[in-house]
Amino acid sequence: xxxxxxxxxxxxxxxxxxxxxxxxxxxxxxxxxxxxxxxxxxxxxxxxxxxxxxxxxxxxxxxxxxxxxxxxxxxxxxxxxxxxxxxxxxxxxxxxxxxxxxxxxx
Numbered sequence: 001x002x003x004x005x006x007x008x009x010x011x012x013x014x015x016x017x018x019x020x021x022x023x024x025x026x027x028x029x030x031x032x033x034x035x036x037x038x039x040x041x042x043x044x045x046x047x048x049x050x051x052x053x054x055x056x057x058x059x060x061x062x063x064x065x066x067x068x069x070x071x072x073x074x075x076x077x078x079x080x081x082x083x084x085x086x087x088x089x090x091x092x093x094x095x096x097x098x099x100x101x102x103x104x105x106x
Contacts, residue, residue, distance in 0.1 A: 002087050003099045004065050006058040008072055009040060009082040016056040019075045028068045029058040030102035059099045062087065 006029070010016035013036045020032025035055040042049055060068050065085055072083050088096065 001100050002062045003091075003096050004060050004062055004085050005088055006060060006065070006068060006072075006083065006085045008056040008058065008076075008084075009038070010054045010056055011077050012052075013054045015077060016054040019072055020056050020058065022075060023058055023060075023068060023071060026071070027103055027105075028064050028071055029060045030099040031059045033057040061100055061103045064103050 008016070008019065010019065013034060016034045017032075020029070020034055023029035024032050033056070035057070038053050038055055040049075040051050040053045058068060058072075069083050069085070073081060
């Protein structure tokens with residue numbers, strides 16, 4: 001089973017924490033890291049936007065990814081939230097095994 005790194009931007013720290021807490025409490029993710037105060041510059045609705053956001057990094061497994069994406073989308077305030085995922089190709093095996101164990105379906 002492969003582990004996944006999921007990157008999400010949120011409107012603010014409170015939103016990132018709320019989503020991260022639900023993901024961890026439901027074992028869809030093993031861990032959530034919140035990084036406050038990032039500056040984001042992006043195109044939206046035909047204009048360049050600049051906002052302060054928060055980043056949420058979630059650790060999960062490939063078999064829980066679709067469920068995690070759906071949950072983030074449901075809880076997120078944005079119409080089109082940034083939710084990006086990529087596989088972890090290597091790392092400290094005990095940590096990767098912990099992610100797998102914590103996200104097993106009951």
